[in-house]
Amino acid sequence: MVQIYTENQELNFYKDIKDGSTLAISGFNLANTPEFLLKKLYENYKLTGHPRDLFIETDALPASVDRALDAVLKEMYETNDFSLIRGLLIPFMGFSPFLQKITLEDKIPVYGWPIGIASYWFREVASGRPGLLTRIGIGTFLDPDQDSGTLNESARKSNMCKITKLNISGSPLLLYEAPKPDVCFVRVSSSDIMGSLSMEDEPIRGTVINIVQAVKARPNPGTVIAQVKLLDNEKQFAPRMVEVPYPLVDIVVRSPREYHWQAPSFEYDPRACFKINxxxxxxxxxxxxxxxxxxxxxxxxxxxxxxxxxxxxxxxxxxxxxxxxxxxxxxxxxxxxxxxxxxxxxxxxxxxxxxxxxxxxxxxxxxxxxxxxxxxxxxxxxxxxxxxxxxxxxxxxxxxxxxxxxxxxxxxxxxxxxxxxxxxxxxxxxxxxxxxxxxxxxxxxxxxxxxxxxxxxxxxxxxxxxxxxxxxxxxxxxxxxxxxxxxxxxxxxxxxxxxxxxxxxxxxxxxxxxxxxxxxxxxxxxxxxxxxxxxxxxxxxxxxxxxxxxx
Structure with a gap:
């Protein structure tokens, strides 16, 4: 049964995130970014020291300047405490100055797969495959003959994410491999009485369903934690409204609106979520x-x-x-x-x-x-x-x-x-x-x-x-x-x-x-x-x- 937290309840979803876990996070700048979950995760870490040593995987960048992941990394940088995160697989960091600092100064291993590769990889893992096989990246920094997608020296040494060149039917292809996620933070608009999730007020659909499926795939199905801004405690959603069915959801956390913006410059605009023809x-x-x-x-x-x-x-x-x-x-x-x-x-x-x-x-x-x-x-x-x-x-x-x-x-x-x-x-x-x-x-x-x-x-x-x-x-x-x-x-x-x-x-x-x-x-x-x-x-x-x- 889905556990649903309202704003007034004490949150303890952190117990489902063990030290050393691989945490997948949805987001594209602030669209689909579970900013409230990230905030509460870091607050709990500062209070208890746990969870720690997380490997974070994203489909895009769950941050903007001083918001979401960038806010967390900023405080980590200023306190020189990097024990929360042991590595990052993240496609873009242009709107996160502290992610750039941490990467360039080699504080944490950082891997930079393109958005299309990372999002596809979640879908492949969800299907039980070892990774993503594609010709994308041949002859570029993603090629093992060059940098294998590593963005700093510690990433090259740690080898947590691997890219292998294979020859199939006479053509070179690259196999992208990374740790399967144990837990995920995803953001949607609302949850119904059963815990199914909809995205009616989101400006993008992102990779939410694929991240959820990657966490739930065997072996070792993990925990899905969703941030919502609305809870419907009276009815079930119509089937076509459902982006994530409730059997795939473990925990739903209602967020204050200030941590649920569609984009860095505005909280909500009906034009951005297709409410206007x-x-x-x-x-x-x-x-x-x-x-x-x-x-x-x-x-x-x-x-x-x-x-x-x-x-x-x-x-x-x-x-x-x-x-x-x-x-x-x-x-x-x-x-x-x-x-x-x-x-x-x-x-x-x-x-x-x-x-x-x-x-x-x-x-x-x-x-x-x-x-x-x-x-x-x-x-x-x-x-x-x-x-x-x-x-x-x-x-x-x-x-x-x-x-x-x-x-x-x-x-x-x-x-x-x-x-x-x-x-x-x-x-x-x-x-x-x-x-x-x-x-x-x-x-x-x-x-x-x-x-x-x-x-x-x-x-x-x-x-x-x-x-x-x-x-x-x-x-x-x-x-x-x-x-x-x-x-x-x-x-x-x-x-x-x-x-x-x-x-x-x-x-x-x-x-x-x-x-x-x-x-x-x-x-x-x-x-x-x-x-x-x-x-x-x-x-x-x-x-x-x-x-x-x-x-």
Whole structure:
């Protein structure tokens, strides 16, 4: 029978978590993150010293700045007491500064599998399989020939999570293995009188059901602990409302609303959990969601990618299915929506939403006005299987072979996120980023772009610090790869990067090649970057259609 705790009851669910347990936690920033359970777990540890030596596994990042896991890690760091956690398997840490500190300073072993790999792994373990077998990761930092997905030295030494390269039917594949979870913290919206769980107010479905099943799988079925904000003590939910049936649930804990937010910037918005029909998301709402403070350079790149997508849509003659990553790519969905392309170019986000307006920054993963919602593993099937048409993702470094590093240099680390699976699986990858790192000042006047001040940090390097996307693997499988910046566009060819497009006013040698650590090819048929992306005004559909017709 499910044990249900109300807010007024004394909590003692910690007794079901033994020292040395493997704890799985759901979450995507604050969406699906059981913040209250994490808070109470750490409070009990400080009071009693138990449970301790936990190995934590997540499908994404259950944190934002000073919230949830980041708040716990912050106090651990400040007190220099790391006995609670003996290791972490976590796909992303960009919104948890203290997770980054702990990883870079090698306080705890940390492994960084991509979100798609981690979420799929839970489903495989739930099916009683030893791990996940996939081609994703070949030729990247996940490959055992490189780093095996380890993010610091203690992870390399401890070997708690393993990646093994196998040859099956003449093709290399990777087997991902990690400890089976003994207990889990998951977050849902409500529980009924029997203890079944629903997610009607959640902005994503995440990997909740698969994490629960992984815990319950044999041998050694474990304990499922769910955080809810509502308890229905009078009736059972309708079958289609149930995300997790009560026989799979052991403990339900009601949380105060302040620890049950949909996203870091807001507690609850009906648009984020599909309580408003997508067709009723008006232009005024779209305007409210548009970030009016988007830096000029990011706006240029996002607009140029939007044009590329409309061109792809015209060539295909049918709906384009598009993934947008965090950062500059996430800005594209509002550009397309405002220009009336929402039905022609359908955006999907790795957390599960289809359509709508993808939020940016710490709220990334939540979409306003989506028309459908998949679990994270089901969404990643669209990526790994090449079901989507195109992905647009950010970059930190690019090298002469077209390899991409989105997030890892010696003093900066955010983890792979969904990047590796999305980039490797998509048939077309459009990478987006500033040409150099730092403050850049531009002037666009009389149809010409002028660089008034350039940044000093080179992003186009001889060799990336860590490979998250392999240019050679992309070419092997015939993928289309392009790299978009504010001053040029590159194509990936058999000879490496090739400049195919520059704006009027840019000197290829002075403004581009001299700011790179390698010399790219230059197309004999170099094109002019479209002027409409440099304007401060929004791009109208008629202007976009005119440009597409002329190319």
């Amino acid at each position: 997508p067709s009723n998301i008006t232009d005024s709402i779209l305007h409210d969601l548009q970030n009016s403070n988007v830096p000029y350079i990011q706006s240029i790149i996002a607009k140029r990618i939007a044009l590329e997508l409309v061109s792809m849509r015209k060539k295909k003659g049918n709906t384009i299915l598009l993934n947008l990553g965090v950062g500059i790519p996430a800005l594209v969905s509002s550009i397309l929506s405002r220009a009336g392309y929402s039905r022609d170019i359908v955006t999907v986000v790795e957390s599960g939403p289809w359509g709508g307006i993808a939020l940016t920054g710490g709220d990334f993963g939540v979409s306003m006005g989506a028309f459908a919602l998949s679990t994270i593993p089901d969404m990643f099937s669209n990526y790994e299987g090449g079901i989507i048409d195109v992905a647009s993702l950010g970059f930190l470094q690019i090298d002469s072979s077209g390899n991409v590093n989105p997030s890892y240099i010696q003093n900066k680390l955010t983890g792979p996120g969904g990047f590796s699976v999305i980039a490797q699986g998509s048939p077309t990858s459009l990478f987006a980023g500033n040409f150099t790192a730092g403050k850049i000042e531009l002037q666009f006047k009389d149809g010409k772009l002028k660089i008034l001040k350039d940044a000093n940090t080179v992003k186009f390097v001889k060799k990336v610090y860590k490979i998250f996307f392999s240019g050679n693997e992309a070419l092997k499988y015939g993928k289309t790869v392009k790299y978009f910046t504010e001053r040029c566009v590159f194509d990936l060819t058999q000879k490496g990067l090739c400049i195919t497009e520059v704006p009027e006013g840019i000197d290829i040698d002075k403004d581009i090649i001299e700011k790179m650590e390698f010399k790219p090819e230059v197309s004999r048929d170099i094109k002019k970057m479209p002027e409409i992306v440099f304007g401060s005004q929004e791009m109208e559909r008629r202007d976009i259609e005119t440009w597409v017709t002329e190319i």
